[in-house]
Amino acid sequence: MxxxxxxxxxxxxxxxxxxxxxxxxxxxxxxxxxxxxxxxxxxxxxxxxxxxxxxxxxxxxxxxxxxxxxxxxxxxxxxxxxxxxxxxxxxxxxxxxxxxxxxxxxxxxxxxxxxxxxxxxxxxxxxxxxxxxxxxxxxxxxxxxxxxxxxxxxxxxxxxxxxxxxxxxxxxxxxxxxxxxxxxxxxxxxxxxxxxxxxxxxxxxxxxxxxxxxxxxxxxxxxxxxxxxxxxxxxxxxxxxxxxxxxxxxxxxxxxxxxxxxxxxxxxxxxxxxxxxxxxxxxxxxATPLDGVDYVTSTTTGIITFLKQVGDFVRKGDPIAELIHPMNKPEAGEKVILSTKTDGILFARCLDRFARPGKVVAKIAGKEALKGKGENLLTS
CATH class of the missing domain: 3.40.630.10 (Zn peptidases)
Structure with missing residues (x-):
């Protein structure tokens, strides 16, 4: 039936x-x-x-x-x-x-x-x-x-x-x-x-x-x-x-x-x-704690070049991406390196390649809770 x-x-x-x-x-x-x-x-x-x-x-x-x-x-x-x-x-x-x-x-x-x-x-x-x-x-x-x-x-x-x-x-x-x-x-x-x-x-x-x-x-x-x-x-x-x-x-x-x-x-x-x-x-x-996720966040404007791939295991301090500002040092571009605060799997990253201050560029699943996470543990 x-x-x-x-x-x-x-x-x-x-x-x-x-x-x-x-x-x-x-x-x-x-x-x-x-x-x-x-x-x-x-x-x-x-x-x-x-x-x-x-x-x-x-x-x-x-x-x-x-x-x-x-x-x-x-x-x-x-x-x-x-x-x-x-x-x-x-x-x-x-x-x-x-x-x-x-x-x-x-x-x-x-x-x-x-x-x-x-x-x-x-x-x-x-x-x-x-x-x-x-x-x-x-x-x-x-x-x-x-x-x-x-x-x-x-x-x-x-x-x-x-x-x-x-x-x-x-x-x-x-x-x-x-x-x-x-x-x-x-x-x-x-x-x-x-x-x-x-x-x-x-x-x-x-x-x-x-x-x-x-x-x-x-x-x-x-x-x-x-x-x-x-x-x-x-x-x-x-x-x-x-x-x-x-x-x-x-x-x-x-x-x-x-x-x-x-x-x-x-x-x-x-x-x-x-x-x-x-x-x-x-x-x-x-499984890892949600408050252990490092939201690697842009500190400035620029174009994103990723230095790590989705699925990579990274260590605290590893460079995840570089931002290049095309109007600063126009002959080469000013570079800013974004690094991770934790050891863990890079499980997600942004799709577009434009950065602004505060933009979440990548997500790392760390095993230990990170300080200062606050009450809202998800991205908007």
Whole structure:
């Protein structure tokens, strides 16, 4: 029996004569007690995720036709129609809302305190019952909210679709990068197989990365509630991760098909799809703290020449790039060297080659926390 269901979710109009929607495709039995939610394109200008989600849907449809879907799987292949409408100079922008300049992957509802008030005096000694109670309360709170405006409605809608999932995967990409994954610190032991299956070159861990991105809106409340109610067992019931699928130009069929296949194997290994997944591939890189990432930042203007490649292991003090200012010492160009503050893997770097003061040029995954990182550990 086929279980595929396509649903349309309409957003309120943001201007006269406009209207947008997202589409969710679900497979599997809701009554299974197992749910996974996957979305792509929250940052609408990041192409690989759309292709990987689309190829994953092809695999899931074949499995559904064979009766092999065992748990509920929801895929939203294009999560941000607002951002997709943001064309400028023949390119989709799609990272920041034009109305308030807020990142589409920031400022999701943080429900921890409201949930805590609702569940006080109602928790018991059984972890599963506590999980169900928290999910019921979360659903009630979300239903009671009245988001204003198209983007706030979109964020509320996506969280409403995902909040009760056991696994939430948000597909993104960087500029030029290895596959890398962001997840909560307490999720690493459970989520290590995700990074391994995806052949991730880095996994960055944080209990609170700042700004409430989508993945943490789903996962962070679990360990925060566990801290507030230490006498009641509250497991980290949502493995939520942001998956960065290399760089923005990495849309080759071979890569996107393999990434989709790897996600399929991950779900198969987790019991959402019938069959036996192949053995995990070689484990490439241990997780490192997000506050250990060195954002190599330009100190001046100039043209960038990289001295290290994505995937290189670098040492503290190694030169990563040089900036050349073409109007200073015009016979040769004035050079400024940008170096790293830590040992680690260079897992991402910028795509364009123009520098300005404060621009993040490269990212190094260090093993030790760096001083002065502040509360916001992600780039804007």
């Amino acid at each position: 086929r279980t595929k269901k396509v649903s349309e979710h309409f957003l309120p109009s943001s201007s006269i004569g406009t209207g947008r929607k997202i589409v969710s495709i679900s497979f599997g039995p809701k009554e299974s007690g197992k749910k996974v939610y996957i979305q792509a394109g929250l940052h609408a200008d990041e192409p690989p995720g759309y292709l990987v989600a689309g190829r994953l849907l092809e695999l899931l449809e074949k499995a559904d036709n064979s009766g092999d879907i065992l748990g509920e799987i929801i895929v939203v292949p294009a999560a941000n129609p607002v951002g997709l409408s943001q064309w400028n100079n023949d390119s989709v922008q799609g990272r920041f809302d034009y109305f308030d300049n807020i990142n589409f992957n920031r400022q999701y509802p943080d429900l921890t305190e409201e949930i805590a008030e609702t569940i006080t005096g109602r928790l018991g000694t059984e972890p599963l019952k506590n999980i169900n109670l928290i999910r019921e309360c979360t659903a009630q709170i979300l239903r009671s909210m009245e988001p204003e405006g198209e983007t706030e409605y979109l964020k509320h809608l996506l969280l409403s679709l995902s909040h009760d999932a056991d696994i939430v995967l948000d597909l993104h990409c960087d500029h030029q990068a290895l596959i890398h994954v962001y997840m909560g610190t307490s999720l690493w032991q459970e989520g290590k197989d995700l990074s391994t299956q995806l052949r991730a070159g880095a996994t960055l861990l944080a209990s609170d990365s700042g700004g409430t991105p989508f993945d943490e809106a789903n996962s962070k409340l679990w360990w925060e509630l566990a801290e507030q109610f230490p006498n009641h067992p509250i497991p980290p019931a949502c493995l939520a991760a942001t998956v960065e699928l290399r760089g923005s130009t990495d849309t080759d069929r071979q890569d996107t098909e393999q990434d989709a296949q790897n996600l399929y194997y991950f779900l198969q290994r987790r019991g959402y799809i019938a069959g036996v997944a192949p053995e995990l591939p070689e484990f490439l890189a241990d």
